[in-house]
Amino acid sequence: MPTPHRQPRYRAIADELRRRIAAGAIPAGALIPSESALTAEFHVARGTIREAINVIRSEGLVVTEHGRGTYARPDLPVRRLAYDRYQIKTHDVALPGQLATTSGVDKDDQVDAQHQEIPATPKLAQLFGVEPGRMLLERRLLTSAHAVPQQLTTSYYLLDMVAGTTVFDPSREPWPGGHVAQLRLLGVIVTKIQELVRTRMPTGEEADALRLPPGAPIIAVTRRTMADVRVVEVACEMAFSADRTELEYEIYA
Amino acid sequence: MPTPHRQPRYRAIADELRRRIAAGAIPAGALIPSESALTAEFHVARGTIREAINVIRSEGLVVTEHGRGTYARPDLPVRRLAYDRYQIKTHDVALPGQLATTSGVDKDDQVDAQHQEIPATPKLAQLFGVEPGRMLLERRLLTSAHAVPQQLTTSYYLLDMVAGTTVFDPSREPWPGGHVAQLRLLGVIVTKIQELVRTRMPTGEEADALRLPPGAPIIAVTRRTMADVRVVEVACEMAFSADRTELEYEIYA
DNA sequence: CAGTGGTCTAGACCACGCT
DNA sequence: GCGTGGTCTAGACCACTGT
Numbered sequence: 001m002p003t004p005h006r007q008p009r010y011r012a013i014a015d016e017l018r019r020r021i022a023a024g025a026i027p028a029g030a031l032i033p034s035e036s037a038l039t040a041e042f043h044v045a046r047g048t049i050r051e052a053i054n055v056i057r058s059e060g061l062v063v064t065e066h067g068r069g070t071y072a073r074p075d076l077p078v079r080r081l082a083y084d085r086y087q088i089k090t091h092d093v094a095l096p097g098q099l100a101t102t103s104g105v106d107k108d109d110q111v112d113a114q115h116q117e118i119p120a121t122p123k124l125a126q127l128f129g130v131e132p133g134r135m136l137l138e139r140r141l142l143t144s145a146h147a148v149p150q151q152l153t154t155s156y157y158l159l160d161m162v163a164g165t166t167v168f169d170p171s172r173e174p175w176p177g178g179h180v181a182q183l184r185l186l187g188v189i190v191t192k193i194q195e196l197v198r199t200r201m202p203t204g205e206e207a208d209a210l211r212l213p214p215g216a217p218i219i220a221v222t223r224r225t226m227a228d229v230r231v232v233e234v235a236c237e238m239a240f241s242a243d244r245t246e247l248e249y250e251i252y253a
Numbered sequence: 254m255p256t257p258h259r260q261p262r263y264r265a266i267a268d269e270l271r272r273r274i275a276a277g278a279i280p281a282g283a284l285i286p287s288e289s290a291l292t293a294e295f296h297v298a299r300g301t302i303r304e305a306i307n308v309i310r311s312e313g314l315v316v317t318e319h320g321r322g323t324y325a326r327p328d329l330p331v332r333r334l335a336y337d338r339y340q341i342k343t344h345d346v347a348l349p350g351q352l353a354t355t356s357g358v359d360k361d362d363q364v365d366a367q368h369q370e371i372p373a374t375p376k377l378a379q380l381f382g383v384e385p386g387r388m389l390l391e392r393r394l395l396t397s398a399h400a401v402p403q404q405l406t407t408s409y410y411l412l413d414m415v416a417g418t419t420v421f422d423p424s425r426e427p428w429p430g431g432h433v434a435q436l437r438l439l440g441v442i443v444t445k446i447q448e449l450v451r452t453r454m455p456t457g458e459e460a461d462a463l464r465l466p467p468g469a470p471i472i473a474v475t476r477r478t479m480a481d482v483r484v485v486e487v488a489c490e491m492a493f494s495a496d497r498t499e500l501e502y503e504i505y506a
Numbered sequence: 507c508a509g510t511g512g513t514c515t516a517g518a519c520c521a522c523g524c525t
Numbered sequence: 526g527c528g529t530g531g532t533c534t535a536g537a538c539c540a541c542t543g544t
Contacts, residue, residue, distance in 0.1 A: 036529085
């Protein structure tokens with residue numbers, strides 16, 4: 001079956017705008033023409049222009065700001081989270097005044113942390129391998145680099161392991177060396193970390209916190225930190241803006 | 254007195270439809286009311302209804318089919334690709350007539366494979382650590398499970414390593430035991446696999462092959478297979494439908 | 507054929523950011 | 526106040542899927 005497939009006009013306009021951005025005719029960070037200007041240029045109704053912009057916005061090429069205009073999106077620096085990000089660098093622990101350089105948290109990062117004690121939900125209990133209702137420390141963390149939100153993490157620790165220790169003092173955020181180093185200060189030696197990677201659309205809270213444009217997906221990682229067979233930490237959904245993040249892993253034979 | 258933030262009608266309607274689907278009033282796989290029916294029910298113009306449906310479609314809750322209607326999306330089985338999927342099970346190699354059970358390819362899967370010889374592009378040459386122009390075997394693979402496309406992979410091998418071997422005979426697809434087992438039959442012992450995980454919007458070709466609804470993101474993995482320090486295979490973009498796939502990794506301290 | 511979603515028009519008024 | 530995008534209307538015709 002031959003496909004004559006006449007291209008709708010809004011798609012042709014989307015193609016043209018995409019071409020201009022790729023060719024540099026509209027530089028990254030610059031405003032694209034306003035909807036009324038495009039209406040005049042292409043001789044179509046405004047709704048058609050808006051559909052075309054929807055297409056390239058859902059591709060992440062532009063972002064719109066109410067009252068200001070639509071911008072060609074500047075190339076965002078991609079943050080690569082490497083397989084060795086949980087390795088403890090000795091000086092991170094030796095010099096506690098220093099910020100962490102692992103665990104996805106860099107020197108330039110700002111963090112906003114909240115601690116709370118909660119009983120384990122059935123899902124958390126299953127991830128931990130403990131009975132529901134067991135008391136946990138919940139740590140909610142929003143990490144920003146250069147004023148751009150990067151990562152929203154909710155992680156959990158067994159309360160009887162961490163309660164009362166200075167290591168988990170909320171005022172000592174961000175944690176030097178990351179959570180693996182903090183656990184080591186408590187005598188807990190992490191032997192294995194499991195990560196489960198998914199992609200999905202953000203919840204409203206996640207979209208707000210990470211300042212995501214509508215339609216942008218996130219990378220959601222569920223992490224379990226193990227000391228031998230014991231689960232000592234669970235990060236139940238670390239959310240990353242998908243277009244600012246890549247994850248690197250190594251698998252050994 | 255600040256203006257109370259009134260929710261737009263299309264969002265309220267999207268919320269209502271979301272609620273009905275979550276509550277089971279619209280069962281998974283069933284048609285939601287037609288646009289004209291919703292127009293009558295909510296007393297709004299059809300464009301407003303279409304905007305509401307756009308919202309829940311971009312969330313992956315419904316899929317629309319031209320001429321048929323809009324369906325609440327049935328729960329798709331999620332395929333978990335585990336960290337041990339590259340381990341060779343002895344019988345996979347011992348019984349070559351048997352289908353692979355590793356490498357993300359299961360017994361029920363159908364594959365559509367195409368082989369081709371090409372010179373290395375600069376990007377591929379960099380990933381391989383060889384000079385550009387070096388001849389490679391390109392293997393394009395579309396994997397389907399139960400008639401649902403799952404995975405689109407383009408991978409590359411050094412041609413002088415595989416040329417003329419029966420192992421890489423296109424008629425022997427799918428490969429028993431996956432690519433690691435096939436390399437072992439050539440005497441190449443894989444010691445390490447690196448994977449780089451990203452999420453992005455699909456190209457048109459990818460969206461067609463994986464039968465993705467508009468706006469659905471993909472998981473894109475770049476893989477490098479190593480034998481000691483030598484790169485013996487590169488999968489430059491394995492594309493998975495993001496909502497049908499999750500990836501599991503383990504990191505050892 | 508009737509019914510569905512896909513595309514498109516030509517308006518209108520509102521909310522927001524700037525000057 | 527002015528220009529921007531956000532929401533909404535009330536139509537129209539087309540393309541696809543079914544009977």
